[in-house]
Amino acid sequence: MTPLSHIRNFSIVAHIDHGKSTLADRLIQMTDTVAERDMKEQLLDSMDIERERGITIKANTVRIDYTADNGEQYVLNLIDTPGHVDFAYEVSRSMRAVEGSLLVVDSTQGVEAQTLANVYQAIDADHELIPVLNKIDLPASDIDRVAEQIEDVIGIDASGAIPVSAKTGQGIREVLEAIIRDLPPPKGDRDAPLKAMLVDSKYDLYLGVVVLVRIMDGVMKKGDRIKMMQTGAVYNVERIGVFRPAMTVVDELGPGEIGFITASIKQVRDTRVGDTITTEKKGCEKPLPGFNPSVPVVFCGLFPVDSAEFEDLRDAIEKLALNDASFSYEMESSAALGFGFRCGFLGLLHLEVVRDRIEREYDIELITTAPSVIYHVYMKDGTQIDLHNPADMPDMTHVDHVEEPRIKATILVPDEFLGDVLKLCQDRRGIQLDLTYVGGRAMAVYDLPLNEVVFDFYDRLKSVTKGYASFDYQLEGYRTDNLVKMQVLVNDEPVDALSMMVHRDRAEMRGRAMCEKLKDLIPRHMFKIPIQAAIGGKVIARETLSALRKDVTAKCYGGDITRKKKLLEKQKAGKKKMRQFGKVEIPQEAFISALKMDG
Structure with missing residues (x-):
């Protein structure tokens, strides 16, 4: 039995790709926790998808036995946490289980947005922090500059920061000694109730x-x-x-x-x-404070491409939900796509990971509808409903106002790209809250609507900054705005899978882009097809897909013009009838491509 003074519990926190999992590998290897032959990179990332994408999704735990320089035996419990903002919930609960954190900062990149977010979580949980500067084996490493940046941006003392290279193993022994020297042992009473x-x-x-x-x-x-x-x-x-x-x-x-x-x-x-x-008997009286349950932020529909696979999809989703408490789902049906599920996720990366796991582990091809967020719709009779799917929006004549979720986004970006980032945030209806400079980098804080962010904000941000920007957000609550439901009509039939909530000022632009895109994606039929975007009864954009036409007059050579006219009139009447009763087939690819707009 280990005495309390010889136990240390800690987690590793950092921005994405700053070397958390590699540092955990070295700590495990240095202490001979795992036999050399069983050692592999990112040992704690056990899911295929984690290894393939090179990211941590689930927080993982390992117990390490370590003999310190003073000859005493210590037990170290290490939790390796994810770095992505979508899995911040994993990070926050891992932190409650431990007393200290290793703050890993890449000595070539410096402090990034997620570093800040995770540090604030650690400080909220009353953690002791040990700054670790990683990747000192790289030529671009600048230890003094990054240590100064940690002091300026985060405000913690970095004079004792430990320079390490998790790749080569340099400085790992110093980290282990610092854990024993600087982190507090846990408290607890062995004789109290469990x-x-x-x-x-x-x-x-x-x-x-x-x-x-x-x-x-x-x-x-x-x-x-x-x-x-x-x-x-x-x-x-x-x-x-x-x-x-x-x-x-x-x-x-x-x-x-x-x-x-x-x-x-x-x-x-x-x-x-x-x-x-x-x-059960003689238990403790007061429970621990616990965590707030995770709240889904992004919703989207998952439908099987082959509707016969619906039952398989139900099994797959139920099994995934067994392992992932932050993923929620309910059944829904759509006229265009058949039966499927409306699922809630913590963010777009979470959505991608779940979708990839269903396609890979259960071999089901999926169609994903446009991601949407929860809107609060206030009716004129004083009631309020939560709207998950834009297709369910009630008639606007009964609606008093609509509120949408807003986020507070922190973006860290090198100076030269700042103009592009500010323009991007402005285009997405952002309100600037703060702008500060720290050593050649700007930190912009924006209030943004979440539905502008869930689509492809992150991809656009990465492309305008050549990948140098880092982005982190937290939900700030709801605010009223001038939002309307935009429907897409194909041959006068509404397509519910393509409905979306848009801001009235941007509706026409979005509608026009959607119609143009669909015109290229829907194959031509024997009759002409109008493609329209509408708000309520008002059409705001239209494209017409022209008909395929058979040359019915080919067999008439010479002779009276009335013979040709008669044939053309007959064709015209046939096309008119066909347009009334004809059914437009919209291919699956069209849905997926139409939703990836904003190019």
Whole structure:
């Protein structure tokens, strides 16, 4: 049993690609936690998609045994966290389980937007921070400049920042010593009633739900009857263990330790992140404060390309939701696309990851409708509805006003690209809140509408700044604006999958772009097809797709003109009738391409 003074719990936080997972690899390798033959890059990123994209999606835990320079044995519990803004929820809850953080900053790039966001989360959780300057093996590394930047931008003392190269292993020993010297040991009382925090849970085919816990007080042993304080459910602990990174069974977990338990829990839904676990009898009285549940930000429809695969898609989505508590879904049907699901995500990267996993792990081809956000629609009779899908917008004559979600976006960008970034934010109806300069880089803070950001703001930002800008946001609440629902009509029939909410001032431009795009995408038919964008009963843009025409007069040579006229009149009447009863086939690709507008 390890005494509390010899335990250290910490997480690694940084911006995307600053080397968190590589640093974790080196810490594991340096302490011989994993045999040399089992070592591989990004050891803790276990999902295929994480390894392929080179990003961390789930926070992962590992327990390391370390013999310090003073000859004493220490137990280090490390949580490797994601860097992307979509997974900030993973970061915030990992931080509550530990007492300190390694702040990793790339010594060639300096402080970026997500570095700031994660530092503020760590400071909120009362963490001790150890600044680590990574990538010192690169020729562009500038340790003094970046240390100065950490002090200017973040405001923490960087005089003791540790220069390391996670790639070559230089400086890793110093990091381990600093963890023991500078981070506080956990607090806790072994004799108090059991109080443990549920940090995360995942589904395992053989064991059921595996629950990651951090023990605050008391001891948890195999065979204990435990109770979840939020749900009131009672379970028997079947196995108890720690991650080294493979699951290793232990006899008990004491205060300050991080480990896992299994207890025949069937669904991840039954384990609420942030819940307090205690014993059924003589449990603790007050639960821990817990976390706010994650709130989906972006919604979109997922439909199978082949409607016969709908049941397979339902199974796939239910299995994914077992593992991902921040993903929500409900059934919906669409006239153009058949049956599918309306799903809620924490952001566009989260949406992409879920979509890729369904296509890859369950082999189902998907159509994704345009991402949209939740609008608050206030009716004239005083009621309020939450609008997830623009196609469900009630008649505007009954609507008093519509509110849309706004975000506060922080963008860090080199000076030379600042003009382009300001123009981009202005075009997206942004309101500038702040603009400051720190050593050759500008930090712009904007109030932006979320529905302008979910489409392709991030891609546009990266392209106008050649990839140098970094971007982070948080939700700021709702505000009224002049929003209208724009419908697309093809041959006078509304296509609900292409409905969208737009600002009235930009509706005409969006409508025209959409009609022009569809004109190129829909194949020609035997009759002419009008493509219109409309707000309510008013058409704001129109394109006409001309008809394919058979030459009916080819067999008439010479002779009276009336013979030709008769044939042409007959063709005209046929086309008129065909247009009344004809059905326009819109190919699947047209939906996907039409939604990727704003080019």
